[in-house]
Amino acid sequence: MEPVIFEERKAQIQRKGAKGAEPFSISCNKNSLAGAVSQRACVFCGSRVVLYPIADALHLVHGPIGCAVYNWDIRGAMSSGPELHRLSFSTDLREKDVIFGGEKKLYQALLELIDLHKPNAAFVYSTCIVGIIGDDLKAVCKKVEAEKGIPVIPVQSEGFKGNKREGYLAACQAMFTLVGTGDTSAISPLSVNILGDFNLAGEIWIIQDYLRRMGVEVVANITGDGRVEEVRRAHGAALNLVQCSGATMDLAKMMQQKYGIPFKKVSYFGIEDMSDALYEVAKFFEDKDPEIMTRTRELVREELRDLYPKLQLLRKDLVGKKAAIYVGGAFKAFSLVKSFRHLGIDVVMVGSQTGTQEDYQELAEITDEGTIVVDDTNPLELSAFIKEKDVDIFVGGVKERPIAYKLGVGFCDHNHERKEALEGFLGMYNFAKEVHATVTSPVWNFTPRRRKSPIASPDVPACAATGRVS
Ligand code: SF4
Numbered sequence: 001m002e003p004v005i006f007e008e009r010k011a012q013i014q015r016k017g018a019k020g021a022e023p024f025s026i027s028c029n030k031n032s033l034a035g036a037v038s039q040r041a042c043v044f045c046g047s048r049v050v051l052y053p054i055a056d057a058l059h060l061v062h063g064p065i066g067c068a069v070y071n072w073d074i075r076g077a078m079s080s081g082p083e084l085h086r087l088s089f090s091t092d093l094r095e096k097d098v099i100f101g102g103e104k105k106l107y108q109a110l111l112e113l114i115d116l117h118k119p120n121a122a123f124v125y126s127t128c129i130v131g132i133i134g135d136d137l138k139a140v141c142k143k144v145e146a147e148k149g150i151p152v153i154p155v156q157s158e159g160f161k162g163n164k165r166e167g168y169l170a171a172c173q174a175m176f177t178l179v180g181t182g183d184t185s186a187i188s189p190l191s192v193n194i195l196g197d198f199n200l201a202g203e204i205w206i207i208q209d210y211l212r213r214m215g216v217e218v219v220a221n222i223t224g225d226g227r228v229e230e231v232r233r234a235h236g237a238a239l240n241l242v243q244c245s246g247a248t249m250d251l252a253k254m255m256q257q258k259y260g261i262p263f264k265k266v267s268y269f270g271i272e273d274m275s276d277a278l279y280e281v282a283k284f285f286e287d288k289d290p291e292i293m294t295r296t297r298e299l300v301r302e303e304l305r306d307l308y309p310k311l312q313l314l315r316k317d318l319v320g321k322k323a324a325i326y327v328g329g330a331f332k333a334f335s336l337v338k339s340f341r342h343l344g345i346d347v348v349m350v351g352s353q354t355g356t357q358e359d360y361q362e363l364a365e366i367t368d369e370g371t372i373v374v375d376d377t378n379p380l381e382l383s384a385f386i387k388e389k390d391v392d393i394f395v396g397g398v399k400e401r402p403i404a405y406k407l408g409v410g411f412c413d414h415n416h417e418r419k420e421a422l423e424g425f426l427g428m429y430n431f432a433k434e435v436h437a438t439v440t441s442p443v444w445n446f447t448p449r450r451r452k453s454p455i456a457s458p459d460v461p462a463c464a465a466t467g468r469v470s
Helices: 007-012 043-051 065-070 095-100 103-117 128-133 137-148 164-176 203-214 228-232 245-259 271-285 292-315 330-342 357-366 379-389 401-407 424-439 442-446
Strands: 013-015 057-062 121-126 152-155 191-197 217-223 239-242 263-265 322-327 346-352 372-375 393-396 410-413
Touching: 007 013, 043 057, 043 121, 043 164, 043 245, 057 103, 095 128, 103 121, 103 137, 121 137, 137 152, 152 164, 164 245, 191 203, 191 245, 203 217, 203 271, 203 292, 203 424, 217 228, 217 245, 239 245, 239 271, 245 263, 263 271, 271 292, 271 330, 271 424, 292 424, 322 330, 322 379, 330 346, 330 357, 330 424, 346 379, 357 372, 372 379, 379 401, 393 401, 393 424, 401 410, 410 424
Parallel strands: 057 121, 121 152, 191 217, 191 239, 239 263, 322 346, 322 393, 346 372, 393 410
Antiparallel strands: 013 372
16 A cells, blocks of 8 residues: 555555654645545535525636536526526637636626626636636626626636635625625524535525524524525524535625624534534524524434434444545544444544545544544545555545446435535435445445455356346
């Protein structure tokens, strides 16, 4: 395994409990090593994934068509109404535009698209080449905004100017220009904004339902199933719930500073974290509504009464299996480690693209001895860790899926593209079902890593008549 790890990357990989590794410390939160083929996305992609689910806004990528295609319809973010977000647009900059500038093209594209689609706002994303040729995005947006009477917001997300985290910041700065411009009258004193949930497979609707049952109003979804008007009045909420801390934490901090809105970091994945999130909200509003805690306890009890027996059934086949986790934000990794514990599965490798020192410290605390903790890794390292630990299931996103399948390992998509709701108590059951299906699939008996005979594994007998394996 050693040859696949670059010398410069060694400080970003730690084994919990390894000799000389105490106290736990890991190098992280820095630019990716050139040539290491990081799994991370660029700054532009970071901002695009955060803003994308705002469904009634126009999203225009100012750059070559390849940038837009790279993250076209990137999330399975569902909308309960308009779906303009799914029509990604690009100015399709060509060689001539690079030489003579692309501002005119951007101006024309904005006028045409706003007239055609009548959006409630427009986000204009800057890409690498725009940063190089120096198009004045702000000036063009300001001009169109004055002419068309809707917010036209530049997103300063030049791909090369840092890592994905800078993209999150650019997205938050863009959204913050909207916050505070809407009417906040008639908002309940028991109200929250949901930050950092992208309504993949309709997940935000599960969380909204829990909050509604508790008696809490949701002012703005930021950004899953998001609307421009909601973001504009988000400053009227009493509390910000921040999931996926990397993506929207900057916005929560800006809102705290300017509007005095406190925030709580939450996760809606897994039993403990989902329950904790609801109890945190109940605790926050207890002074205003003394009954809220009772309602919340009843809600959690009701959900668990249904969930536990179903989990126990699936767990029987999963005890002792091994899991590797590599996700974008570390908050998801915490919840996954706890969720796997409920299923009797040992987590032997865990990492994230954008974790901080505190995140990794927490991961080290909740994982077992020998677990590999890794920051901003790459396919070669991931393959080596999976083989070394003889993993049964790998949890990641679209870029990790082929690594798992090529190695003959079960896979669970926990990223933008998933079609299965994994949040909430219902999501925990969906997760357990998906893990069970992939880990126990007979197909892995035929992959080179596990195959015991060239025809079929003795564990999976072939049909005597046809020779086929069921
Ligand atoms: S912005 Fe830059 S790094 Fe990102 S997709 Fe476009 S060219 Fe690639």
